[in-house]
Amino acid sequence: MNEKKEDYIKVLFDLGGSRNRISNKLVAERLKVSPSTVTEMMVSLEKINWVNTLPYKGSILTEEGKALAKQLIYKHRLWEVFLVNHLGYDINEVHDEAELLEHSTSLLLAKRLEAYLKFPEYCPHGGAIPLNLIEAQEDEIIPLTECQVGDIVEVQRMTNEEYVADYFSNKDVKINDILEYLDENKMVDTITIRNVKSDNTIELNSTTASYLFVKSKR
Incomplete structure:
Protein backbone atom coordinates (compact mmCIF):
# COMPACT_ATOMS: atom_id res chain seq x y z
CA MET A 1 0.00 0.00 0.00
CA ASN A 2 1.43 3.38 -0.92
CA GLU A 3 2.01 6.21 1.51
CA LYS A 4 -1.00 8.23 0.36
CA LYS A 5 -3.40 5.40 1.18
CA GLU A 6 -1.66 4.92 4.52
CA ASP A 7 -2.21 8.60 5.32
CA TYR A 8 -5.95 8.34 4.65
CA ILE A 9 -6.31 5.28 6.86
CA LYS A 10 -4.38 6.93 9.68
CA VAL A 11 -6.30 10.21 9.44
CA LEU A 12 -9.62 8.37 9.56
CA PHE A 13 -8.58 6.62 12.75
CA ASP A 14 -7.16 9.82 14.22
CA LEU A 15 -10.50 11.58 13.63
CA GLY A 16 -12.44 8.84 15.40
CA GLY A 17 -13.15 6.66 12.38
CA SER A 18 -12.67 3.42 14.31
CA ARG A 19 -16.14 3.86 15.82
CA ASN A 20 -17.91 6.71 13.96
CA ARG A 21 -18.39 7.66 10.33
CA ILE A 22 -16.17 10.58 9.34
CA SER A 23 -17.31 13.01 6.66
CA ASN A 24 -15.29 13.51 3.50
CA LYS A 25 -15.33 17.23 4.28
CA LEU A 26 -13.50 16.71 7.58
CA VAL A 27 -10.92 14.40 5.96
CA ALA A 28 -10.44 16.92 3.15
CA GLU A 29 -9.86 19.76 5.60
CA ARG A 30 -7.36 17.67 7.54
CA LEU A 31 -5.37 16.55 4.49
CA LYS A 32 -5.81 19.85 2.61
CA VAL A 33 -7.29 18.22 -0.48
CA SER A 34 -10.64 18.57 -2.24
CA PRO A 35 -13.70 16.59 -1.08
CA SER A 36 -13.86 14.96 -4.54
CA THR A 37 -10.31 13.66 -4.07
CA VAL A 38 -11.35 12.15 -0.74
CA THR A 39 -14.40 10.53 -2.37
CA GLU A 40 -12.20 8.87 -4.99
CA MET A 41 -9.80 7.57 -2.37
CA MET A 42 -12.59 6.20 -0.17
CA VAL A 43 -13.96 4.24 -3.13
CA SER A 44 -10.48 2.80 -3.67
CA LEU A 45 -10.07 1.92 0.01
CA GLU A 46 -13.51 0.32 0.15
CA LYS A 47 -12.59 -1.98 -2.76
CA ILE A 48 -9.75 -3.42 -0.69
CA ASN A 49 -11.94 -3.67 2.42
CA TRP A 50 -10.21 -1.07 4.56
CA VAL A 51 -13.19 1.28 4.88
CA ASN A 52 -16.95 1.16 4.63
CA THR A 53 -18.42 4.23 2.93
CA LEU A 54 -21.98 5.53 2.72
CA PRO A 55 -22.90 8.49 0.49
CA TYR A 56 -23.43 11.70 2.50
CA LYS A 57 -22.75 9.84 5.76
CA GLY A 58 -19.00 9.36 5.59
CA SER A 59 -16.59 6.48 6.08
CA ILE A 60 -15.68 4.16 8.92
CA LEU A 61 -12.72 1.79 9.16
CA THR A 62 -13.18 -1.95 8.81
CA GLU A 63 -11.41 -4.26 11.26
CA GLU A 64 -8.61 -4.71 8.73
CA ILE A 141 -12.70 10.00 24.16
CA ILE A 142 -14.77 12.18 21.84
CA PRO A 143 -14.02 15.31 19.80
CA LEU A 144 -14.57 18.48 21.80
CA THR A 145 -17.24 19.47 19.28
CA GLU A 146 -19.45 16.54 20.36
CA CYS A 147 -19.79 17.93 23.89
CA GLN A 148 -22.91 19.61 25.22
CA VAL A 149 -23.26 22.93 27.01
CA GLY A 150 -22.32 22.44 30.66
CA ASP A 151 -20.06 19.41 30.09
CA ILE A 152 -16.82 19.27 32.10
CA VAL A 153 -14.09 17.38 30.25
CA GLU A 154 -10.38 16.62 30.40
CA VAL A 155 -8.15 17.07 27.34
CA GLN A 156 -6.70 13.67 26.41
CA ARG A 157 -5.07 14.20 23.04
CA MET A 158 -4.94 16.41 19.96
CA THR A 159 -4.18 15.50 16.37
CA ASN A 160 -0.49 15.89 15.70
CA GLU A 161 -0.15 18.41 12.85
CA GLU A 162 2.03 21.38 13.66
CA TYR A 163 -0.70 23.95 12.99
CA VAL A 164 -3.04 22.18 15.42
CA ALA A 165 -0.42 22.16 18.20
CA ASP A 166 0.36 25.82 17.48
CA TYR A 167 -3.32 26.77 17.51
CA PHE A 168 -4.05 25.23 20.90
CA SER A 169 -0.77 26.49 22.36
CA ASN A 170 -1.76 30.03 21.37
CA LYS A 171 -5.18 29.45 22.93
CA ASP A 172 -3.51 28.13 26.13
CA VAL A 173 -5.16 24.72 25.87
CA LYS A 174 -2.93 21.76 26.82
CA ILE A 175 -3.10 18.03 27.40
CA ASN A 176 -4.74 17.22 30.79
CA ASP A 177 -6.43 20.63 31.05
CA ILE A 178 -9.99 20.61 32.43
CA LEU A 179 -12.49 22.46 30.23
CA GLU A 180 -16.09 23.53 30.64
CA TYR A 181 -18.12 23.63 27.43
CA LEU A 182 -19.98 26.94 27.51
CA ASP A 183 -21.53 27.66 24.13
CA GLU A 184 -21.69 26.90 20.40
CA ASN A 185 -22.29 29.47 17.66
CA LYS A 186 -23.07 27.75 14.38
CA MET A 187 -23.50 31.06 12.57
CA VAL A 188 -19.79 31.89 12.91
CA ASP A 189 -18.58 28.28 13.37
CA THR A 190 -17.13 28.72 16.87
CA ILE A 191 -17.44 27.17 20.30
CA THR A 192 -16.70 28.77 23.65
CA ILE A 193 -15.01 26.98 26.53
CA ARG A 194 -13.60 27.83 29.94
CA ASN A 195 -10.23 26.53 31.05
CA VAL A 196 -11.02 25.58 34.64
CA LYS A 197 -7.40 25.83 35.82
CA SER A 198 -6.73 29.32 34.47
CA ASP A 199 -10.39 30.44 34.56
CA ASN A 200 -9.92 31.82 31.03
CA THR A 201 -12.84 31.91 28.61
CA ILE A 202 -11.66 30.86 25.16
CA GLU A 203 -13.30 30.94 21.74
CA LEU A 204 -12.26 28.17 19.34
CA ASN A 205 -12.83 27.57 15.65
CA SER A 206 -15.18 24.57 15.46
CA THR A 207 -13.23 22.74 12.75
CA THR A 208 -9.97 22.93 14.66
CA ALA A 209 -11.77 22.13 17.92
CA SER A 210 -12.84 18.83 16.35
CA TYR A 211 -9.13 17.86 16.41
CA LEU A 212 -9.08 18.06 20.21
CA PHE A 213 -10.24 14.90 21.98
CA VAL A 214 -11.59 14.89 25.51
CA LYS A 215 -12.93 12.60 28.25
CA SER A 216 -15.87 13.39 30.52
CA LYS A 217 -15.03 14.30 34.12
CA ARG A 218 -18.59 13.59 35.32
Missing part, protein backbone atom coordinates in the same frame (compact mmCIF):
# COMPACT_ATOMS: atom_id res chain seq x y z
CA GLY A 65 -8.32 -0.97 8.18
CA LYS A 66 -8.38 -0.34 11.91
CA ALA A 67 -5.52 -2.79 12.55
CA LEU A 68 -3.40 -1.17 9.84
CA ALA A 69 -4.12 2.33 11.13
CA LYS A 70 -3.11 1.37 14.68
CA GLN A 71 0.26 0.08 13.48
CA LEU A 72 0.94 3.31 11.58
CA ILE A 73 -0.07 5.44 14.54
CA TYR A 74 2.02 3.31 16.91
CA LYS A 75 5.13 3.91 14.78
CA HIS A 76 4.39 7.60 14.32
CA ARG A 77 3.94 8.26 18.02
CA LEU A 78 7.11 6.38 18.93
CA TRP A 79 9.12 8.57 16.58
CA GLU A 80 7.54 11.69 18.08
CA VAL A 81 8.71 10.63 21.55
CA PHE A 82 12.22 9.95 20.22
CA LEU A 83 12.44 13.29 18.40
CA VAL A 84 11.22 15.31 21.39
CA ASN A 85 13.05 13.46 24.17
CA HIS A 86 16.32 12.62 22.43
CA LEU A 87 16.83 15.11 19.60
CA GLY A 88 15.40 18.23 21.21
CA TYR A 89 12.51 18.80 18.81
CA ASP A 90 9.63 20.96 19.97
CA ILE A 91 6.17 19.36 20.03
CA ASN A 92 5.16 21.71 17.21
CA GLU A 93 7.99 20.46 14.97
CA VAL A 94 7.76 16.69 15.07
CA HIS A 95 4.78 15.75 12.91
CA ASP A 96 6.34 16.03 9.46
CA GLU A 97 9.52 14.23 10.53
CA ALA A 98 7.58 11.40 12.18
CA GLU A 99 5.34 11.20 9.10
CA LEU A 100 8.37 10.43 6.93
CA LEU A 101 9.83 7.92 9.38
CA GLU A 102 6.65 5.92 10.03
CA HIS A 103 6.32 4.81 6.41
CA SER A 104 9.78 3.27 6.32
CA THR A 105 9.77 1.70 9.79
CA SER A 106 9.37 -2.05 10.07
CA LEU A 107 7.50 -3.56 13.00
CA LEU A 108 10.79 -5.03 14.25
CA LEU A 109 12.43 -1.61 14.27
CA ALA A 110 9.38 -0.10 16.00
CA LYS A 111 9.52 -2.73 18.74
CA ARG A 112 13.21 -2.07 19.32
CA LEU A 113 12.64 1.68 19.34
CA GLU A 114 9.86 1.21 21.90
CA ALA A 115 12.21 -0.78 24.15
CA TYR A 116 14.97 1.83 23.74
CA LEU A 117 12.51 4.52 24.82
CA LYS A 118 11.57 2.39 27.86
CA PHE A 119 8.03 1.67 26.67
CA PRO A 120 6.39 5.11 26.77
CA GLU A 121 2.62 5.08 27.07
CA TYR A 122 1.83 8.45 25.46
CA CYS A 123 3.25 10.68 22.73
CA PRO A 124 3.77 14.45 23.18
CA HIS A 125 0.28 15.08 21.76
CA GLY A 126 -1.34 12.82 24.35
CA GLY A 127 -1.93 9.86 22.04
CA ALA A 128 -1.57 6.35 23.48
CA ILE A 129 1.32 4.31 22.06
CA PRO A 130 0.93 0.59 22.98
CA LEU A 131 -1.41 -1.05 20.48
CA ASN A 132 -3.83 -2.21 23.18
CA LEU A 133 -3.99 1.28 24.71
CA ILE A 134 -4.57 3.03 21.38
CA GLU A 135 -8.01 1.51 20.94
CA ALA A 136 -8.82 1.73 24.66
CA GLN A 137 -8.15 5.45 24.55
CA GLU A 138 -10.32 5.88 21.45
CA ASP A 139 -13.20 4.13 23.21
CA GLU A 140 -13.34 6.72 25.98
